[in-house]
Amino acid sequence: MKRATAEERALARASMYRLLSLAFSYPTEEVYAQLDGAIGVARVGATLIDDAATDGVLVLAAILAGAGHRDLERSHQTIFTLSYSEDCPPYETAFSASHIFQQTQHQADISGFYRAFGVRPNGDRPDHLAAELEFGYLLALKEARAREDGDHSGLETTRAAHRAFLREHLARWASLIAGRVIVAGGHDWHTATGRLLGEFIGWEERFLRIGKVDRYRDEPTPLEPTGADGCPVDECPPFTAPNHEMESRHARIP
Numbered sequence: 001m002k003r004a005t006a007e008e009r010a011l012a013r014a015s016m017y018r019l020l021s022l023a024f025s026y027p028t029e030e031v032y033a034q035l036d037g038a039i040g041v042a043r044v045g046a047t048l049i050d051d052a053a054t055d056g057v058l059v060l061a062a063i064l065a066g067a068g069h070r071d072l073e074r075s076h077q078t079i080f081t082l083s084y085s086e087d088c089p090p091y092e093t094a095f096s097a098s099h100i101f102q103q104t105q106h107q108a109d110i111s112g113f114y115r116a117f118g119v120r121p122n123g124d125r126p127d128h129l130a131a132e133l134e135f136g137y138l139l140a141l142k143e144a145r146a147r148e149d150g151d152h153s154g155l156e157t158t159r160a161a162h163r164a165f166l167r168e169h170l171a172r173w174a175s176l177i178a179g180r181v182i183v184a185g186g187h188d189w190h191t192a193t194g195r196l197l198g199e200f201i202g203w204e205e206r207f208l209r210i211g212k213v214d215r216y217r218d219e220p221t222p223l224e225p226t227g228a229d230g231c232p233v234d235e236c237p238p239f240t241a242p243n244h245e246m247e248s249r250h251a252r253i254p
Helices: 006-023 029-046 051-065 069-080 100-116 129-149 152-182 188-207
Strands: 119-121 246-248
Touching (some): 006 029, 006 129, 069 188, 100 119, 100 129, 129 152, 152 188
């Protein structure tokens, strides 16, 4: 691992979370337009992570150079479908919950983490992979700011929350969904993002020393997912591309 200050390392981690969050969001034209810039930042950040991250970002850069917006959109639809994929569900509670009431409880716990930092997902369920990665991005940014400001209390709070969120949520299923995306038969872009997701979150577990992770079984439950209004997806309004960017109570987190 390259030598760097703790603040630089936090910003590097943030760049990886940001890239992965965009990569697993629905590839609207707006998201597609942001990917090139996110890769540019992550190419620098990845050198402060490890060789696997560096190689993974370089592979994504090469793939994106030859892939158009529609290529990524078709691949996303193939893997995740336009409603709910039972083979590759991008929702944590598909792996953690055995019935609809448990699913609701787990989503509430995830939302509790978000509320503690004054943010909420904009446009989809709180347990969506892109939303959880965006939250990791926010926490890494807050850590960098706390270090820059010499805010020891804020640093301790943020680090503790990040460890807890990984141990209780994201790390418990990231490797599972990553493996499913890799073999799902989509575009090379999604195969590469699946590999990078598994490698990076594994690195984060070690870097943050979160201890043993009680991973979910790789048997997603074919639950009837609920929309924002609580109704099953097949009874909700037609699917629209989600926007997973976090919002603060007053302004969107950049």
